[in-house]
Amino acid sequence: MAASREAGWKGNKATLPSKPCVACGRPMSWRRAWAKNWADVKYCSDACRRRKAAP
Template sequence: MKREPGFKGNKAALPSKPCLVCGRPMSWRKAWARNWDEVRYCSDACRQRKKATP
């Protein structure tokens, strides 16, 4: 069976959670491995659009 060069595994099995601002599902990334529990926003744009908390 021939694989595509960029495919490294079954990404559907990775955990995901919704972004707090836009609600889009965020898939787990290796860069977030150490702080996955603290990741809240899918992008810098959503981080800037977050509501200010008093």
């Protein structure tokens, strides 16, 4: 029964936290892969990470 309940659940992505990318400024929303280090996530993609500003 749990599998059918999960298959029908769409979720509410509007309630997920978000923050802007340091490089491009686009908003990036929380992802499960970033759950353990959400505070340390700064870039929305590898391309933005490569384009980051020099310190």
